[in-house]
Amino acid sequence: MPNLKEVKNRITSVMSTQQITKAMKMVAAAKLRKSQDRITQMRPYAQKLNAILRNLSEAQLSGDSDNWYSQVREEKRILIVAVSSDRGLCGSFNTTVMKGVTRLIQEKYEAQSRQGNVVILPIGKKSAEYFGKRKYELVDQYTGLFSSLTFAHASEAGEYIMKVFREGKFDKVELVYNEFKNVATQILRTEQLLPVVSPEPQTGATSSQIDYIYQPSQQEIVEALIPNSLKVQIFKALLDSNAAENGARMTAMDKATENAGELLKELKLSYNRSRQAAITKEILEIVGGAEALKSA
Template sequence: MPNLKEVKNRITSVMSTQQITKAMKMVAAAKLRKSQERITQMRPYAQKLNAILKNLSEAQLSGDNDNWYSQVREEKRILILTVSSDRGLCGSFNTNVMKGVIRLIQEKYEEQSRKGNVVILPIGRKAAEFFGKRNMELVGQYSNLFSTLTFEQASLVGEHVMNAFREGKFDKVELVYNEFKNVATQILRTEQLLPVVSPEPVVGASSNQVDYIYQPSQQEIVEALIPNSLKVQIFKALLDSNAAENGARMTAMDKATENAGELLKELKLSYNRSRQAAITKEILEIVGGAEALKSA
């Protein structure tokens, strides 16, 4: 039977851990409400901006006057923006992103990877630690963004990426992140940021293209909208990832609290059994001693 003092110490330790996980669950729930409101408000704007950009740029991007945002080059060097969290204790949230990036490299960029031409831009400390340990080339690092996430911070990331693409440092830019669906579900997304390409028309779908009057020219409007659209796309990905992280952490801490409760039940049962066995042993020793005195 286990030692009573050891079991009691374990009970105290598990109770302390349960209090911590319960508090972390409440904090994550409070943050989730705020982050969920932000991404819910952001999505209609991002979708409308992309729809307008699609209508404006279909002819522009496929014509003879392509701007540098849409220049399709030979895919020699690839940049992958990887959005993770800064902290752990959020279940499989970060693991799914890392596996998604590795799968993307293996399926699409294995040749570039063998030549060392796949570069990671980590957004979040966990991505930087993961790929840094695997000796993958990192370019820059953005950490501690999610505590005070703003559009200006996403704009800095967007400017960095667009400048690198324009200077020819990279021929293609991909974005990998977790999209928020609900508290318990995150959807892994992989999106191409650069070069910008018009979505392929869906067969049988009705055309919703709008005939605009351009002032100034169509090219000037498109060239102004594309960088803003890319920044909005990055900002939306960060908001999605932030909400997904809080949902994953809330779910993980709720499960940890439940597991601590189950463990406490087992430990208390073990403690009571050990205590009962100790008492029974003492009674038997007293009875045995009394019988020995009678025999004497």
């Protein structure tokens, strides 16, 4: 039977933990509302931009050697943008991204990885710590974007990605992140950033070609739209990941609070049993002592 003092200390400890997890759940819920509003407002713009780009770019992206954004080269060096969170305590949120990146490397870029030609650009401290420990080459100057998540900061990462691709330092760029669906569900997404391919129509969508009048020219417009589209795609992924992180943390803290409540019930039951056993033992000792006095 456990010691009464030990059980009481555990009850106090679990109650303190429960208060912390409850507070973290409330904070995550408040952040979730804001981040959900941001991604909800961002998606229509990103979808419309992709729709315009789809109509404009089909001719430009098919075999245009002058358009370096769409140049398909031999895949020697690969850059993978891994979007995680800066903090833990959000369930399997970060683990899903790490496993997704690892699976992507094993299934598509195993040969490049063996030669040390897979580089990780982590956005989020957790992915930087994970892949840093596994001796991957990192581009870590964009790790802390979530501390001040703005389009300007996402654009800096986008500018770097386009610069190194154009200079030929990398032949392909992949983006791995969690997409926000609802509070309890996040969907792992892997998207090719560069080289740019013509976006696929969404399921159930009807493709419509619009006869635009181009001024100054179709090629110049497409070359101006593609960089902006890439930056928007990165920013949308960060907003999605941020909302998904808050949803995952809220769910995890809610579950932790429930588990703490269940553990408290068990500990209180154990405490009451131990207390009852101690009282019964004392009564038996008193009765035994009284009987001994009578017989004396």
